[in-house]
Amino acid sequence: MLNLIELEQFVAFSKYGTLSKVSKLMNISQPTLTRNMKHVEDSFGVSLFARRKNKLSLNETGIKAVEYAKQLLKDEKNAILMVQEFDRKLHSITISSCAPAPLWLLSPKLSTAYPDYTISSSICDTDKVISDVKSDVIDVGILPYKYIDDSFYVTPFFTEHLSVCIPYEHELYKKDTLTFDELNGYNCLLRDQLGFWTNLCKRKMPASKFLIQTDESEFLELVRSSTLFCFTTNFGTYPDGFLENRKIIPVTDKAANVTYYLVWKKEKAYRF
Template sequence: MEQNLSQYKIFYEVAKAGNISKAAKELYISQPAISKAIGKLEDSLGLSLFTRSSRGVQLTSEGEILFEHAREAFEALERGEQELRRIQEFDIGHLRIGVSNTLCKYILLPYLKTFIDQYPHMKVTIESQSTVQTLNRLEQQKIDLGLVAEPSLRKDLSFIPVMDIQDIFVSTRAYLENLYLREGSDTNIFETGNIMLLDENNMTRHHVDEYMAENAIFPHQILEVTTMDLLIEFAKIGLGVACVIRELVQKELDTGVLVEIPLQNSISRRTIGFAYHPSNQAMALKTFLEFLY
């Protein structure tokens, strides 16, 4: 479209009014300015849009065609403005969040409950996916927010810390007793036990693998599990030694359902928080960030 949008607006208002003076009052511009704009539009299109008479102006057949399209366009713009006003008035927006199943269940849900209580008209979409996928979609700005472990290599993302977490190894007391009975009290648990870890595509698994490599821990028997919930449940039924997040099993540790396996060197703590692209100006994201603070 080579013509300035203001020329189409002037054409639209003149066509609706059927009179240049009425359109001038509606647009708060002079009649000569309107006539000049219409003339430029007609020249650029190479045809006449109006026939003039002492009673006003009337659309030509070509003008009628253009008017129908202009009417649809300006009515669509008006509906868009009304929708934006409605969004501002009722705090309506669309917040897109990426998060793993574990972090969604144990960390995100309490935040969402309070947020939705305060902003009941906000639309929220949850993408349940791996941390790697969440970080990639954040960089592509296909989602607004991600609940992830602090991304040390993603300096282009902003990060708001929420809590620190500690990865530990746990099992039932009965499992350990049976293992010591079968293998001897001085057995190396990681060499003789059934070590249960998240699958290799998981960022938590990468973190734990790095720790084990640095500390010369080489499990002989590994059971890979897709979710943290399954790891916890498998550990509780005595299937083996599971690497889990302490904060998620604190109740089981306090009640003795699970016991923590002592490590010579603790696994380094991680920080969980909300990551977002700093150039994202979506109203829903701004609202959520204000809610966090």
């Protein structure tokens, strides 16, 4: 029977050419290595080496055996990774969301319900959320609308309301409500990683320019010092008192008030 450790030594011999080099590199005595090479040969049941005085080399069959040995070793590593990945999936729940706020609520809820599981999450566009749930790339998806599919459980999660944070010196600060039409044409600050909200604002405000910030500390500093407005929601995460010099005005468009839905395959009996 083939031994994987001996096959590694066999492949190493094909690479380095001498038993002494393999002995030093793999920290194994040369007599033991010689016995192992003989055992590999016996396991294949054919001659693999050309033996001359003080010289051992692979014959033509041995060279072919090395190719198969490499594939066996590769298959062994892949098998280990696949089994580990399978076990990981049995003890993990993966979530993809169209926006960040649902993850802030769902991740801790799942951690409480499944304390022995690893909870991982990501933000991506709605089409990818759906395709990843269907293909089992993820376990739970979060969408900004109700998705109908007989193979899915679909349940409402919560509603998020968009508002703008208007500096008091801004000409819109006297408003009590605003629409995207009224905001269109004004430039604003925008944090990245907002999921579908980013595309929504760009689509609804085509005449506006958006100063998108990837670094949170730089974004907060601009919010503190800039005269540009920014966005928040009823689940906004600005530090306490940070927006005291700005007026929070709700956006009344239907598109700015979003109910999120959880979707997952019916064979996965999660508790939310």
